[in-house]
Amino acid sequence: MRVFNFSAGPSMLPLEVLKRVQAKLLDYEGCGMSVAELSHRGKVYEEINAETEALMRELMHVPANYDIIFIQGGASLQFAAIPLNIRINKKADYVVSGNWASNALKEAQNIGKHYGCDYKAIASSEDKVFSYVPKITKSMIRPDADYLHICQNNTIFGTRYNYIPDAGNVPIVNDMSSCILSEDYDVSKYGVIYAGAQKNLAPAGVTVVIVRKDLQDKFAPECPTMLKWKTQVDQKSLYNTPPSLSTYMAMEVMRYVKELGGIKAMQKHNEEKAALLYNFLDSSKFYRNPVNKEDRSLMNITFVSPSSELDDKFVKESEKAGLMFLKGHKLVGGMRASIYNAMPIEGVKALIEFMKKFELANK
Numbered sequence: 636m637r638v639f640n641f642s643a644g645p646s647m648l649p650l651e652v653l654k655r656v657q658a659k660l661l662d663y664e665g666c667g668m669s670v671a672e673l674s675h676r677g678k679v680y681e682e683i684n685a686e687t688e689a690l691m692r693e694l695m696h697v698p699a700n701y702d703i704i705f706i707q708g709g710a711s712l713q714f715a716a717i718p719l720n721i722r723i724n725k726k727a728d729y730v731v732s733g734n735w736a737s738n739a740l741k742e743a744q745n746i747g748k749h750y751g752c753d754y755k756a757i758a759s760s761e762d763k764v765f766s767y768v769p770k771i772t773k774s775m776i777r778p779d780a781d782y783l784h785i786c787q788n789n790t791i792f793g794t795r796y797n798y799i800p801d802a803g804n805v806p807i808v809n810d811m812s813s814c815i816l817s818e819d820y821d822v823s824k825y826g827v828i829y830a831g832a833q834k835n836l837a838p839a840g841v842t843v844v845i846v847r848k849d850l851q852d853k854f855a856p857e858c859p860t861m862l863k864w865k866t867q868v869d870q871k872s873l874y875n876t877p878p879s880l881s882t883y884m885a886m887e888v889m890r891y892v893k894e895l896g897g898i899k900a901m902q903k904h905n906e907e908k909a910a911l912l913y914n915f916l917d918s919s920k921f922y923r924n925p926v927n928k929e930d931r932s933l934m935n936i937t938f939v940s941p942s943s944e945l946d947d948k949f950v951k952e953s954e955k956a957g958l959m960f961l962k963g964h965k966l967v968g969g970m971r972a973s974i975y976n977a978m979p980i981e982g983v984k985a986l987i988e989f990m991k992k993f994e995l996a997n998k
């Protein structure tokens with residue numbers, strides 16, 4: 636039996652995509668083997684690689700002056716890759732809107748301290764347990780910063796940017812790990828967009844980096860070959876063995892997103908699902924969503940019951956009802972429903988029904 640998986644990641648994949656992958660698992664389109672067994676130097680995989688890139692470009696309307704690479708290491712390795720790929724004035728500004736954003740800054744500082752770099756937080760929402768997204772104005776950003784780093788959707792705390800910061804000529808580097816393909820973003824407003832796959836795109840393994848061409852030759856001399864975006868741009872993501880199965884599954888996911896009507900259709904679906912749950916939370920006297928209303932995430936919705944004992948009970952009982960992994964992150968407690976692209980609206984409705992029953996039995 637398939638359950639509703641509310642995990643923050645790895646997360647649900649569309650059932651239809653899993654079925655398509657299953658049907659081709661033993662013999663991919665007549666080649667007598669699975670994609671997992673295919674050489675990445677052969678024509679079949681090259682086609683998969685090219686179509687994955689083309690689909691992402693089409694779905695996200697990625698302009699021609701950007702390249703898209705599919706690589707390994709997760710979003711977390713990009714935390715280190717960013718300061719090694721863009722080094723001009725040895726300074727960069729970070730907005731600390733959650734744990735991942737904080738990790739990105741720490742990783743940059745850890746590298747930068749050996750090379751006289753000044754990487755700093757220009758704003759943080761830690762004062763209120765990251766329950767809001769700081770408002771960034773141009774005057775807060777150093778005009779000679781190499782980049783401004785932001786995290787679009789704060790997976791753990793359930794917030795997201797509802798605006799695009801004006802950074803002037805400073806390129807914005809955006810961690811979109813937990814929201815890529817969920818909303819229509821204007822790629823041209825960012826210098827670099829990166830995301831681990833395992834929330835909205837594919838199984839864990841592949842990481843996508845969308846990088847503007849003028850930011851590809853600013854790398855530091857010590858930047859390892861494998862971390863250099865240009866290495867993979869020049870080799871069309873095939874410098875070394877790619878995470879082929881996960882990249883292939885990203886292709887199947889994006890084919891499916893396209894069939895459903897593209898990102899605009901996904902966004903509408905996501906807004907409907909989120910509105911259903913937020914409206915329920917807002918009308919409830921038992922549950923509460925702790926984040927600033929304007930900054931609410933469409934993907935990760937946090938909530939608490941009247942006590943931490945009831946929260947624990949909620950998590951245990953919801954799993955018995957087939958609603959999996961609703962436990963909030965240990966930094967926040969309570970519950971978190973991650974409702975990425977692949978979560979059907981039926982899953983959200985089932986969650987709300989369970990929440991109503993749980994309230995009746997426990998208030």
Ligand SMILES: *Cc1c(COP(=O)(O)O)cnc(C)c1O
Binds near residue numbers: 735786811831832
């Ligand atoms: C999950 C997540 C990460 C970490 O991704 P990995 O691929 O596991 O390194 C980074 N940033 C955000 C916003 C995330 O949601």
